Amino acid sequence: MINIFLKAxxxxxxxxxxxxxxxxxxxxxxxxxxxxxxxxxxEDIAMMIQYWKFIPLIMILSMGILFAWLWSxxxxxxxxxxxxxxxxxxxxxxxxxxxxxxxxxxISFFSGMFHVLSSSNPESIFEPFIEWIGGLFGVIFLLHxxxxxxxxxxxxxxxxxxxxxxxxxxxxFGDFAGEFFMIWFYPVGIWIVQPKINKMMEx
Numbered sequence: 090m091i092n093i094f095l096k097a098x099x100x101x102x103x104x105x106x107x108x109x110x111x112x113x114x115x116x117x118x119x120x121x122x123x124x125x126x127x128x129x130x131x132e133d134i135a136m137m138i139q140y141w142k143f144i145p146l147i148m149i150l151s152m153g154i155l156f157a158w159l160w161s162x163x164x165x166x167x168x169x170x171x172x173x174x175x176x177x178x179x180x181x182x183x184x185x186x187x188x189x190x191x192x193x194x195x196i197s198f199f200s201g202m203f204h205v206l207s208s209s210n211p212e213s214i215f216e217p218f219i220e221w222i223g224g225l226f227g228v229i230f231l232l233h234x235x236x237x238x239x240x241x242x243x244x245x246x247x248x249x250x251x252x253x254x255x256x257x258x259x260x261x262f263g264d265f266a267g268e269f270f271m272i273w274f275y276p277v278g279i280w281i282v283q284p285k286i287n288k289m290m291e292x
Contacts, residue, residue, distance in 0.1 A: 090157070090161070091160070091161040091164060091165040092161075092165065092290075093161075094157055094158050094161035094162075094165070095161050095162070095165045095166075095286055095287075095289075095290050096287060096290055097283070098283070098287070099279050099280050099282075099283035099284055100280075102154070102158055102279055102283060103276065103279055103280070105154050106151055106154040106155050106158065106275070106276075106279075107151070107275075107276045110147045110148075110150055110151040113143075113147050114144070114147055117143060117144070145196040145197075148192075148196060149193075149196060152192060155275065156185070156189060158275075158279075159185075159243055159244070159247050159272070160185065162247045162250060162251055162286065163178075163181055163185075163243070163246055163247045163250050164178070166250050166251065166254045166286075166289065167250070169254045169289060170250070170253055170254060171253070171257050171258065173259075174253055174258070174259055176246070176249070176250065176253075181242075181243065181246045184238075184239040184242045184243055184246075185239070185243050187235070187236060187239045188236035188237075188239045188240050188243075191232055191233075191235075191236040192236070195229070195233075198229075244269060244272050244273050245262075245269060247272055248265045248268040248269040248271075248272050249262075249265055251265065251268055251272075251282065251285075251286070252264055252265035252268055253265075254289055255285065255289070268282065
């Protein structure tokens with residue numbers, strides 16, 4: 090699986106990770122808005138909620154491919170690092186999987202919310218949780234911040250591995266700051282980073 094992502098062309102990863110999920114989102118948003126403009130009765134609102142149920146699946150597809158690409162770079166290029174360069178792979182793995190678990194729980198939570206909203210009597214389900222729902226969102230906010238930190242650490246590690254393999258020496262953030270931002274803004278950066286990875290795999 091790792092070699093598949095490392096040898097894949099930039100346009101292939103772009104299509105799977107960004108273009109196709111974005112097209113599906115635009116289509117579903119267009120269908121929801123067209124139903125809402127024509128009429129906004131209870132049946133149309135329920136139909137809009139049904140459309141929203143597909144959003145988590147699209148998010149999982151897109152984020153899954155992105156994280157698989159990052160994992161492939163960070164782990165797959167380890168064998169091409171210079172012998173004198175050692176990197177903390179265990180810490181990367183820990184910080185890598187924390188946001189994955191959080192995203193799955195986050196998406197599952199909001200999928201459940203949409204299921205409740207589409208039920209016949211959502212008020213009866215929400216009523217027992219009104220007192221602590223504010224605290225729940227507070228916990229989600231803190232977990233969200235920590236997950237963002239873990240994601241940035243993963244981007245940092247991936248960019249550092251990439252640049253270390255490219256230069257074949259110990260690097261500092263100034264050496265790979267450009268790659269860090271290109272991987273962060275991956276819909277653009279993937280067109281620059283992935284061809285270089287393909288060349289690394291050919292040598």
